Amino acid sequence: MEAENKKLGYTDIHEDVVRSIVVTGPKYYAALATSGGLALLCFFFPWFYQLYYGIGAAGMNHPGVWGTYLASFIFWIGLSHSGTLLSCVLHLTNSSWRKAMYRSAEAMTLFSLVVAATYVFVHVGRPWFAHWTFPYPNQWELWPNFRSPLLFDVMAIATYLTGSTIFIYMGSIPDFAAVRDRTVGWRNTMYSLLSLGWRGTDTEWHRLHWAYTFLAVLIIPLAVSVHSIVSWDFAMSIVPGLHQTIFAPYFVVGAIYSGTAGIVTVMFVLRKYMGFEQYITKLHFDNLGKLLLVLSLLWTYINAIELFTGWYSGTSDEYEQLSFKLFGFYAPLYWEMIVFCAAAPLLMISKRFRTSFVPMLVLSIAINIGMYTERFLIVATSLPRQYLPDAWGFYSPSLVEVSIMVGSFAVFTTLFLVFVKIFPSVSMYEVKETMDTPKLKAAISQAGSPA
Amino acid sequence: MTNCVIGLFHDPQSALVAAGELKSAGFETPELMSPVPIEGVEEVLGKKKSIIKNFTFFGGLIGGISGFTLAAVTAIIYPHPVGGRPIITIPPYLIITYELTILFGILFTVLGFIISSRLPAIRDRIYVPEAAVDKFAVAVTCENSEHRSRADAILNGAGAEQVRDMREED
Amino acid sequence: MSLFSRFMDGWRKYRKPGYYDEFDYHWTMTVDLDSCTGCEACMTACQAENNIPLVGEEELAKGREIQWIRIERYWEGEYPNAKLNFLPMMCQHCDAAPCETVCPVSATYHNQDGLNTQIYNRCVGTRSCAVYCPYEVRYFNYYNHHWDSPLDQQLNPDVSIRGKGVMEKCTFCIQRIREAKDLAKDDGRRRVRDGEVQPACVQSCPTKALIFGDRKDTESQVYQSMNNPRAYKVLDELNTDSSVVYLKKVDA
Numbered sequence: 001m002e003a004e005n006k007k008l009g010y011t012d013i014h015e016d017v018v019r020s021i022v023v024t025g026p027k028y029y030a031a032l033a034t035s036g037g038l039a040l041l042c043f044f045f046p047w048f049y050q051l052y053y054g055i056g057a058a059g060m061n062h063p064g065v066w067g068t069y070l071a072s073f074i075f076w077i078g079l080s081h082s083g084t085l086l087s088c089v090l091h092l093t094n095s096s097w098r099k100a101m102y103r104s105a106e107a108m109t110l111f112s113l114v115v116a117a118t119y120v121f122v123h124v125g126r127p128w129f130a131h132w133t134f135p136y137p138n139q140w141e142l143w144p145n146f147r148s149p150l151l152f153d154v155m156a157i158a159t160y161l162t163g164s165t166i167f168i169y170m171g172s173i174p175d176f177a178a179v180r181d182r183t184v185g186w187r188n189t190m191y192s193l194l195s196l197g198w199r200g201t202d203t204e205w206h207r208l209h210w211a212y213t214f215l216a217v218l219i220i221p222l223a224v225s226v227h228s229i230v231s232w233d234f235a236m237s238i239v240p241g242l243h244q245t246i247f248a249p250y251f252v253v254g255a256i257y258s259g260t261a262g263i264v265t266v267m268f269v270l271r272k273y274m275g276f277e278q279y280i281t282k283l284h285f286d287n288l289g290k291l292l293l294v295l296s297l298l299w300t301y302i303n304a305i306e307l308f309t310g311w312y313s314g315t316s317d318e319y320e321q322l323s324f325k326l327f328g329f330y331a332p333l334y335w336e337m338i339v340f341c342a343a344a345p346l347l348m349i350s351k352r353f354r355t356s357f358v359p360m361l362v363l364s365i366a367i368n369i370g371m372y373t374e375r376f377l378i379v380a381t382s383l384p385r386q387y388l389p390d391a392w393g394f395y396s397p398s399l400v401e402v403s404i405m406v407g408s409f410a411v412f413t414t415l416f417l418v419f420v421k422i423f424p425s426v427s428m429y430e431v432k433e434t435m436d437t438p439k440l441k442a443a444i445s446q447a448g449s450p451a
Numbered sequence: 452m453t454n455c456v457i458g459l460f461h462d463p464q465s466a467l468v469a470a471g472e473l474k475s476a477g478f479e480t481p482e483l484m485s486p487v488p489i490e491g492v493e494e495v496l497g498k499k500k501s502i503i504k505n506f507t508f509f510g511g512l513i514g515g516i517s518g519f520t521l522a523a524v525t526a527i528i529y530p531h532p533v534g535g536r537p538i539i540t541i542p543p544y545l546i547i548t549y550e551l552t553i554l555f556g557i558l559f560t561v562l563g564f565i566i567s568s569r570l571p572a573i574r575d576r577i578y579v580p581e582a583a584v585d586k587f588a589v590a591v592t593c594e595n596s597e598h599r600s601r602a603d604a605i606l607n608g609a610g611a612e613q614v615r616d617m618r619e620e621d
Numbered sequence: 622m623s624l625f626s627r628f629m630d631g632w633r634k635y636r637k638p639g640y641y642d643e644f645d646y647h648w649t650m651t652v653d654l655d656s657c658t659g660c661e662a663c664m665t666a667c668q669a670e671n672n673i674p675l676v677g678e679e680e681l682a683k684g685r686e687i688q689w690i691r692i693e694r695y696w697e698g699e700y701p702n703a704k705l706n707f708l709p710m711m712c713q714h715c716d717a718a719p720c721e722t723v724c725p726v727s728a729t730y731h732n733q734d735g736l737n738t739q740i741y742n743r744c745v746g747t748r749s750c751a752v753y754c755p756y757e758v759r760y761f762n763y764y765n766h767h768w769d770s771p772l773d774q775q776l777n778p779d780v781s782i783r784g785k786g787v788m789e790k791c792t793f794c795i796q797r798i799r800e801a802k803d804l805a806k807d808d809g810r811r812r813v814r815d816g817e818v819q820p821a822c823v824q825s826c827p828t829k830a831l832i833f834g835d836r837k838d839t840e841s842q843v844y845q846s847m848n849n850p851r852a853y854k855v856l857d858e859l860n861t862d863s864s865v866v867y868l869k870k871v872d873a
Binding site: 009010011014135141142143144145146147148151152155156158159162163166170174177178181196197198199200201202203204205206207208209210211214215218219221222225229428429430432433 | 482483484485486487488489492493496499501503504507511521522525526528529531533534536540543544546547549550551553554556557558560561563564565567568570571572573576577578579580582583584585
Binding site: 238 | 710746747788
């Protein structure tokens with residue numbers, strides 16, 4: 001209680017964040033080794049096995065040609081949506097509660113995108129030719145097919161990856177400069193290069209502020225478009241359960257929903273293991289909880305509409321899809337998804353729930369499990385049940401697929417663990433800014449008088 | 452070699468007051484170095500012009516044009532009739548245009564930032580390590596020792612914790 | 622011609638849906654469901670002609686069969702009044718094919734013969750064309766296949782073997798069409814006559830349920846067959862403009 005009420009000074013934040021980068025204990029190395037080992041074992045080795053033998057190592061078959069690879073791909077892109085998008089929106093609305101958490105949230109975005117990009121190579125049948133999807137001049141004068149929704153995907157994700165990297169880098173330049181002064185050796189060189197010689201002059205702050213604001217303005221429509229485009233991989237087909245215009249908003253809402261739940265998880269871990277208890281507080285969890293509640297209600301609404309339009313359409317194909325989803329083989333997964341994503345988040349109506357850390361952690365993990373199930377169901381229940389009943393089939397994931405999915409979380413964790421030791425995971429200058437604000441405002445009216 | 456006087460302050464308001472006084476005393480516009488962006492700088496030191504928005508705009512424009520050109524021209528080079536659609540289809544190409552508009556807007560904004568903030572700093576410039584942690588620094592260039600003592604007086608009068616003398620390598 | 626009129630010509634050409642002003646040939650197949658006995662001779666012939674791999678029992682159990690033409694069976698009613706309907710389903714070579722637009726590397730396109738062609742070398746294996754096809758006639762090679770001796774002696778040298786990670790589907794035996802066109806050209810630049818080219822399935826059907834030809838030729842068998850009052854197209858409501866016309870089975 002005492003510690004929370006003590007007024008934090010600039011040096012406290014500075015020391016805390018620099019310490020989190022420079023001081024490394026054995027627990028960190030153990031965590032890094034475990035996640036790195038798991039990544040290698042569960043993601044890379046099965047993938048190399050699959051590269052050698054063929055996609056047959058996965059569980060896909062004739063009607064179910066898309067499986068968990070695509071579901072995971074969409075899940076990871078969904079997870080990437082909240083960090084940068086939320087950071088940009090809250091920056092433009094000048095909210096102060098974003099300041100402590102946005103750096104790690106943006107990092108979550110970046111690494112989710114990296115994992116999703118790796119998934120493309122896992123999913124595709126001949127990944128050694130995956131570079132053909134990029135427009136580059138070549139001897140055959142062959143260019144990719146720009147009419148294809150999958151190609152919009154490639155362009156959108158490339159843009160989003162570039163944009164997120166630039167955004168997180170730009171926001172970190174002042175912090176790199178601050179850390180640079182406290183480090184020696186190779187770290188010093190690295191931070192000197194990364195901080196571009198930032199000195200903190202008023203001109204530099206002014207330019208950074210404008211550049212950052214313009215980037216935020218550009219990234220918001222980009223993020224909305226990225227997941228809409230990903231949804232169009234499905235929605236532009238004429239498969240009965242997938243060919244719906246609601247897919248673009250559905251996926252965007254689902255992405256922000258799942259991403260925000262991911263932020264809650266990451267914030268809990270950062271708070272507990274990096275010593276940031278004083279910066280990531282109940283207020284943050286409260287606000288994130290409110291956001292999650294709104295998104296959960298929106299998601300429930302869209303799902304209900306999907307059910308309604310499926311039933312109302314009356315056509316046999318749509319109705320067959322719906323009944324397979326609700327009452328078929330994968331029905332337990334569907335109802336689990338409804339419980340985790342539509343029913344359980346209603347607990348967040350109570351403020352006590354929202355401000356308690358462990359229950360929020362459990363709920364955020366449950367929401368992500370539910371959202372993963374949603375993506376899985378989209379793939380597994382729509383493709384095996386299309387128009388021609390004789391061609392119906394059944395898809396279930398194989399061991400290789402499940403292992404790669406688990407491994408992708410390990411890859412993400414490894415990347416994030418490396419991140420916390422290189423980037424300052426809490427934005428120093430923004431948190432410092434929140435400290436003086438009331439006094440500063442009073443002082444400005446003094447200093448601003450004709451001098 | 453220009454001579455520079457730097458005053459270190461504990462809080463931003465006194466640094467702003469000192470900067471304002473220095474400016475009205477006739478010195479060249481002082482530089483304020485701080486660990487956080489100080490609000491109210493523009494009222495005291497004058498409005499800053501930002502050219503970044505021009506970069507963003509032109510970046511977006513170039514991106515839009517190149518997006519559509521890329522999609523349409525590459526389709527014409529090797530016509531590949533698919534799905535009973537025309538070779539130049541507008542809705543899909545608009546999506547490519549949109550993505551490239553944003554991509555080039557972002558890249559040009561970064562370029563604008565780098566150009567207008569004169570970063571990366573190739574040559575050494577005045578730097579106060581404390582300004583990155585918790586102190587606010589006001590740096591002003593002085594021609595001769597008389598100016599220097601006047602600047603000293605102003606800075607101390609505004610409540611500087613420390614006044615330093617630094618030479619800026621030019 | 623002025624620059625403007627050249628631009629307008631180009632604009633018109635590239636904005637025309639389907640791009641082609643007219644097809645060279647417009648290969649069509651009709652399937653008479655009344656004559657089809659479901660004997661699957663067409664499937665065997667297709668497998669022999671096009672080097673279709675035998676995936677093996679285990680893979681078949683997982684649902685990974687590769688059948689460029691398959692006989693769909695639909696049961697109607699209960700025993701003892703059960704009726705069985707056969708529907709031979711192969712690539713419909715739709716003029717407005719949903720599968721063609723989605724390939725990111727342009728591995729499938731509509732050629733000037735009205736065929737939906739698959740370019741194995743360009744295929745990256747995203748499998749989105751298989752998702753987008755409503756007839757589900759596209760098949761993916763999940764493994765590299767090999768043929769046990771002496772089956773490897775039976776392979777057709779005119780058709781390439783597909784490696785793992787590549788999509789394949791019925792091509793209307795494009796190798797036979799190409800051979801027929803070559804022979805016709807050698808013969809003095811004439812057009813391919815009706816009946817000169819027959820895909821393997823058409824050739825092997827014992828009841829002559831499958832008829833193949835160029836629908837631009839109004840004298841051809843396939844043209845007469847298409848204009849039969851029993852004619853319909855499968856999943857016509859999806860507006861795929863398929864080139865395979867089915868003749869309804871008449872229940873006597």
